[in-house]
Amino acid sequence: MRPRARPAPSAPLFAATFEALRRACVPVLAVLLTCLGLLAAAVPAVSANLSLQAVNADGRPLRGAVVQVYALDAPAHHPVPEHAVMDQVDRTFAPDLLIIPVGSTIVFPNSDSVAHQIYSFSPAKRFQLPLYHGQPYPPTQFDQPGIITLGCNIHDQMLAYVVVTEAAYFGRTDEQGHWSADVAPGHYRLTLWHPRLRDSLAMLEQQVVVTDAGPATINVRLKKPLQPAPLTDRPYSWEY
Amino acid sequence: MGILIRARVGWLPWLLGLCGASVDATDWTASLDLRLVDSNSDRSYLDGGQGATRWDRDDAVIQLDRARLSVTQSVGELWSTHVDLSAWNDRGGSAIGVTEAWALLRPYPFDALRVRLKTGVFYAPVSLENRASGWESPYTLTYSAIDSWLAEEVRTVGSELQLEWLGTRTGHSFDLAATAAVFGWNETTGVVLANDGFLFTDRQTPIGGRVGRPGDPPLNAAHPFEQIDGRAGIYGGLEARYLDRLTFRALRYDNRADPSAVDAASHIVAWHTAFTSIGARLETQNGWTAIAQWLDGTTTISPVGFSGDWPYHAEYLLLSRRSGRHTFSARLDGFRVDVQHAFDSGRQSGRALTAAWLFDTTPNLRLGAEWLLIASHSYQREELYQLSPDTARSQVQLSARYTIGSH
Numbered sequence: 001m002r003p004r005a006r007p008a009p010s011a012p013l014f015a016a017t018f019e020a021l022r023r024a025c026v027p028v029l030a031v032l033l034t035c036l037g038l039l040a041a042a043v044p045a046v047s048a049n050l051s052l053q054a055v056n057a058d059g060r061p062l063r064g065a066v067v068q069v070y071a072l073d074a075p076a077h078h079p080v081p082e083h084a085v086m087d088q089v090d091r092t093f094a095p096d097l098l099i100i101p102v103g104s105t106i107v108f109p110n111s112d113s114v115a116h117q118i119y120s121f122s123p124a125k126r127f128q129l130p131l132y133h134g135q136p137y138p139p140t141q142f143d144q145p146g147i148i149t150l151g152c153n154i155h156d157q158m159l160a161y162v163v164v165t166e167a168a169y170f171g172r173t174d175e176q177g178h179w180s181a182d183v184a185p186g187h188y189r190l191t192l193w194h195p196r197l198r199d200s201l202a203m204l205e206q207q208v209v210v211t212d213a214g215p216a217t218i219n220v221r222l223k224k225p226l227q228p229a230p231l232t233d234r235p236y237s238w239e240y
Numbered sequence: 241m242g243i244l245i246r247a248r249v250g251w252l253p254w255l256l257g258l259c260g261a262s263v264d265a266t267d268w269t270a271s272l273d274l275r276l277v278d279s280n281s282d283r284s285y286l287d288g289g290q291g292a293t294r295w296d297r298d299d300a301v302i303q304l305d306r307a308r309l310s311v312t313q314s315v316g317e318l319w320s321t322h323v324d325l326s327a328w329n330d331r332g333g334s335a336i337g338v339t340e341a342w343a344l345l346r347p348y349p350f351d352a353l354r355v356r357l358k359t360g361v362f363y364a365p366v367s368l369e370n371r372a373s374g375w376e377s378p379y380t381l382t383y384s385a386i387d388s389w390l391a392e393e394v395r396t397v398g399s400e401l402q403l404e405w406l407g408t409r410t411g412h413s414f415d416l417a418a419t420a421a422v423f424g425w426n427e428t429t430g431v432v433l434a435n436d437g438f439l440f441t442d443r444q445t446p447i448g449g450r451v452g453r454p455g456d457p458p459l460n461a462a463h464p465f466e467q468i469d470g471r472a473g474i475y476g477g478l479e480a481r482y483l484d485r486l487t488f489r490a491l492r493y494d495n496r497a498d499p500s501a502v503d504a505a506s507h508i509v510a511w512h513t514a515f516t517s518i519g520a521r522l523e524t525q526n527g528w529t530a531i532a533q534w535l536d537g538t539t540t541i542s543p544v545g546f547s548g549d550w551p552y553h554a555e556y557l558l559l560s561r562r563s564g565r566h567t568f569s570a571r572l573d574g575f576r577v578d579v580q581h582a583f584d585s586g587r588q589s590g591r592a593l594t595a596a597w598l599f600d601t602t603p604n605l606r607l608g609a610e611w612l613l614i615a616s617h618s619y620q621r622e623e624l625y626q627l628s629p630d631t632a633r634s635q636v637q638l639s640a641r642y643t644i645g646s647h
Contacts, residue, residue, distance in 0.1 A: 113646055114266075114646060117317065117348065119348045119349060121349055121350070121351050121410075122410075128348045130317050149409045149411075151406070151409050153346055153349070154314075154320070154346075157484070159409075227413060227483060228483055228485055228525060229525065230483070231484050231485070231523060231525065233527065233562060235372070235378075237269075237372060237373040238371045238372055238373075238378065239371040
């Protein structure tokens with residue numbers, strides 16, 4: 001009779017080690033699986049592309065239009081408040097328009113050597129801000145949604161807009177009048193606005209259902225031409 | 241040229257800083273405008289003659305048109321002050337002086353309403369062409385007949401209240417403004433118009449200055465800014481703007497002078513001068529500007545033993561095209577002074593055509609060329625100077641203006 005092979009002296013040690021590892025991995029795996037589950041719940045399993053193509057009444061691309069997409073029946077999506085900058089350069093606002101989520105702040109640095117007196121009497125945010133070069137002023141917080149018109153009490157030609165939004169997705173149309181975003185499938189309300197718009201806002205509002213079957217595209221054509229753009233070739237010193 | 245100016249005014253921000261003002265809130269401009277002139281005009285009104293232009297046939301070719309320094313200084317958050325100082329090639333003894341000086345109270349807008357109160361010396365809101373710094377025209381070298389008259393003898397020395405509705409800041413296409421003013425030291429306004437008729441100039445009479453040759457008024461020169469009877473003048477105006485494209489202005493002006501008043505010491509007579517002005521300015525995206533302006537009024541004197549009215553009327557149409565750094569402009573002026581008294585003294589009528597090219601070679605240097613033709617009929621020329629009452633006179637100017645300032 002052949003003697004039974006004697007187990008290697010280290011076998012109990014391996015078994016113990018394996019058992020220890022197995023016991024240690026169980027909670028780690030459980031935590032990993034829980035995290036993955038939470039992530040799966042937070043991020044939609046699929047997203048779809050929502051795009052907008054906007055044209056003027058004459059068929060040319062509508063540049064710089066503000067697009068706001070509100071969730072009607074869709075997973076919640078809350079953009080994070082931003083810290084934006086609205087500078088004053090050569091007696092103009094730069095940029096000419098900002099879109100920020102509710103709760104964001106804007107700093108007005110004034111890169112000009114001359115003083116400005118920024119004001120807004122728009123209901124969403126009333127404020128007055130004297131700006132002197134080299135004298136920083138604390139950021140201004142914007143807590144209410146709405147369109148805010150900015151002016152300067154010294155230089156009347158200065159004009160800019162701040163759009164404070166509660167929308168889930170937002171942006172401006174590009175040079176081709178195009179805007180797009182990846183959104184969760186669902187039911188949305190889309191609005192379009194432009195500082196020089198003559199059309200009724202209600203006429204430009206649309207509802208759209210986005211599915212994971214493919215991209216959703218909205219085409220908008222203005223009924224009326226935009227108001228004339230501000231003239232830009234006049235020296236600041238001219239009386240307006 | 242630029243170095244010289246810089247050297248002269250380089251101390252300005254420093255001085256304002258010493259005065260406790262915020263240098264950052266100081267806006268200043270200094271400029272020097274030199275001209276090459278050629279005119280076949282009769283002796284200029286500035287030299288006691290009947291020529292309707294600033295330069296005449298006896299003038300040297302090279303002239304100092306204007307040396308200017310202006311400072312606008314914010315005082316605190318709500319106040320702004322402005323002084324415009326100019327030196328002119330002036331034969332009448334007003335070679336240097338202040339053309340405008342004012343303090344402006346400008347509270348922030350309340351809702352869409354804004355109030356502004358300006359006190360000091362300044363132009364009434366009439367001109368639609370003289371919109372550039374220093375009340376200069378960015379279209380031509382020589383002002384229109386209407387604005388030449390304002391430059392010579394119409395200035396507000398008082399307070400002006402303006403109420404604006406800022407519709408363009410509330411989603412509308414229009415801004416509206418109403419203006420009312422009370423002023424004094426304008427009881428001799430009208431004397432230049434009655435004596436010399438409408439003129440074509442870019443010389444602005446400084447406050448306290450004179451129009452004409454050296455010597456005492458009324459024989460030699462006119463003093464447009466005098467107070468004789470103590471009665472305040474008033475004006476009221478309206479302005480409407482469609483975006484930044486179309487501006488409409490209307491103003492009713494009345495200096496409310498007592499036409500029978502005579503200053504006992506100087507024998508200067510008070511001129512009751514009133515006018516209505518209406519104008520519109522249209523600007524397009526592709527650089528075109530059109531301005532139409534109309535002014536109609538009367539000036540009256542009635543010292544003991546004499547009574548006379550001089551109804552006057554002027555209008556112009558200006559077309560201008562801005563292309564890059566070039567501005568091409570043409571203006572057609574019409575003007576007329578009638579007379580309602582025993583003599584025809586002061587009767588004048590005519591038309592003028594101005595063509596100008598302005599070239600901003602750099603942000604500091606502007607070159608310009610202008611041709612001006614005036615065809616007019618004047619009673620004064622025939623009766624007082626034994627000249628033909630009908631004349632056609634021309635003036636050619638080349639300009640080089642160098643400007644520096646805060647930016």
